[in-house]
Amino acid sequence: MTDKNxxxxxxxxxxxxxxxxxxxxxxxxxxxxxxxxxxTIPFTLQTFAVFLTVSLLGGWRANVAVLxxxxxxxxxxxxxxxxKGGIGALMGPTGGYIFGFxxxxxxxxxxxxxxxxxxxxxALSMLIGVILCYAFGTLWFMNVYVKEDGSRLGLxxxxxxxxxxxxxxxIIKLLLALIISNNKAxxxxxxx
Numbered sequence: 500m501t502d503k504n505x506x507x508x509x510x511x512x513x514x515x516x517x518x519x520x521x522x523x524x525x526x527x528x529x530x531x532x533x534x535x536x537x538x539t540i541p542f543t544l545q546t547f548a549v550f551l552t553v554s555l556l557g558g559w560r561a562n563v564a565v566l567x568x569x570x571x572x573x574x575x576x577x578x579x580x581x582x583k584g585g586i587g588a589l590m591g592p593t594g595g596y597i598f599g600f601x602x603x604x605x606x607x608x609x610x611x612x613x614x615x616x617x618x619x620x621x622a623l624s625m626l627i628g629v630i631l632c633y634a635f636g637t638l639w640f641m642n643v644y645v646k647e648d649g650s651r652l653g654l655x656x657x658x659x660x661x662x663x664x665x666x667x668x669x670i671i672k673l674l675l676a677l678i679i680s681n682n683k684a685x686x687x688x689x690x691x
Contacts, residue, residue, distance in 0.1 A: 517560055520555075520556055520560060520564075520689060521556070521560055521563050521564045521567060522567075524548070524552040524555075524556060524560075524561070524564035525564050525567050525568045525571065525578075527548045527551070527552065528545060528548040528549060528552065528564070528565070528568045528578075529568065529571075529578040530548075531543060531544035531545050531547055531548035532544075532545040532548075532578060532579055532580045533580070533581075533582060535580050535581070537581075538664070540593055540596065540640075540660065540661050540665070541580040541581065541593075542664075542665070542668060543580050544672070545580065545600075546600075546603075546629070546665075546669050546672050546673075547672035547675060547676055549561075549565060549600045549603050549604070550603070550625050550672055550673050550676035550677075551676040551679060551680060552564050552565070552604075553603055553604050553607045553621070553624070553625060553628070553676075554607075554621050554625070554676050554677060554679075554680035555680045555685070555686075555689045556689065557607070557608075557611055558604065558605075558607045558608025558609070558610075558611040558612065559608055561604040561607060561608070562601070562604040562605060562608055564604075565600045565601055565603075565604045566601065568600075569589070569597060569598065569600070569601070571584070572584045572585070572588065572589055572597070573585070573586055573589050579597065580593075590643070591643065592639070592640050592643045592644040593636070593640070594639060594643070595635050595636035595637070595638065595639020595640060595643070596632060596633075596635075596636030596639070596640075596661070598635065598636075598639070599631065599632030599633070599635045599636045600632060602628045602629075602631035602632045602635060603624075603625060603628030603629055603631075603632055604628070605628070606624045606625075606627045606628040606631065607621065607624040607625065607628060609624075610623070610624040610627075611624070618677065618681060621677060621680070622673065622677055625673050625676075625677075626673065629669055629673070633661075633662050633665075636661065637654070637657050637658060637661055637662060640652075640657050640660075640661050641653075641654065641657050644657075
């Protein structure tokens with residue numbers, strides 16, 4: 500009876516290896532956010548790192564990694580694109596897309612808990628998550644971004660700036676993350 504209680508208790512606690520994977524994922528997301536092509540919303544490899552984290556670590560560990568990344572940025576660590584950090588960077592026009600990473604990880608966690616882990620499920624959950632990320636980030640951008648004349652951009656303009664240019668690159672990043680995470684040796688190392 501005590502062995503069963505111990506096993507149940509261990510399942511609810513973080514193991515050291517989980518903490519290491521989470522820390523490595525936070526570092527990967529951070530480094531990938533610094534690799535960018537400047538624009539109103541910078542083109543970065545940040546979403547690739549989130550996709551890879553979600554695909555390799557699975558739902559709960561990926562959620563913790565993304566949450567730690569956001570909290571580090573909120574505390575002022577320069578983890579966001581252009582080496583930005585702090586509440587100001589997080590609450591700015593692009594902050595909604597950063598918060599939206601939680602949708603990518605959250606949908607994966609939800610689908611993982613309902614259906615078995617499978618390659619097609621990871622792809623579908625990441626696709627649904629990024630659509631929710633786009634939607635949340637777009638609404639955030641529309642409410643936070645103010646032009647010099649004090650007016651706000653409409654939905655069509657925001658979609659043209661913040662979403663449409665990113666669809667193809669994000670699909671490529673998603674596919675690349677799936678290909679890398681499907682490596683058998685890597686999957687054995689990172690047991691999700």
